[in-house]
Amino acid sequence: MNLEIPQSVKVWSQFIHPILMWVLLAISFYALYLGIQIRRTRSAEGELKKELLKGKFNVKHHQMGSLLLALMVTVAIIGMAVTYINNGKLFVGPHLLAGLGMMAIIAIAASLTPLMQKGNDWARNTHIFLNIVLLGLFGWQAVSGVEILQRIISKM
Structure with missing residues (x-):
């Protein structure tokens, strides 16, 4: 079974990931x-x-942390899926690798919640540190994502 995706859907689907990531x-x-x-x-x-x-x-x-965890993982997967659908492959490079690292970081930071609720200071400090690293990577991802988006737009 060969499910053909219309070209207009392929083109506009490329904008879902960057728009949602900027919201995140x-x-x-x-x-x-x-x-x-x-x-x-x-x-x-x-x-x-x-x-x-x-x-x-x-x-x-x-609540915001839970929302971020769920949406960041989902939107990252959407970005990879759209890239694969449109190109037949993923481009393994800094943007993809940093994004995968961000998913791991947010999962680890969220997993510290039960320990923080028990008053564990090392868990709280680790949570803060991981989320600062996450924000730094996220800022860099935003810039590198705009560069990727510009390349996509120039090929349209």
Whole structure:
């Protein structure tokens, strides 16, 4: 069975991955903001602490982290699938390898959640470190992704 994908779908499908990844990058910065608020809440005292607790930053951070984990893995797979469908192969290079590394990093960072909930400081510090590395890679991925997108557009 040979399922032929229409050319117009092949062309426009190439834009799904970059658009969604830019949205995920913005959500990542929001999750960072929430994480910073959690740290502020943890070290605050008195009325300031009461006020910060009302923001429920820990719940929101956990929700954004879960969303990021699910969507980052899904959108990365979509990007690889679209590349394969359009080219018959994946281009193994820095963009792909860094993206695969990002999926591993976000999975490891999320897996530390039960330990952090028990108050484990090394898990919390590792989570923070991994997510800073993740944001750095994500920023680089955004730039290299735009370069790839420009090449695709120039061939249209």
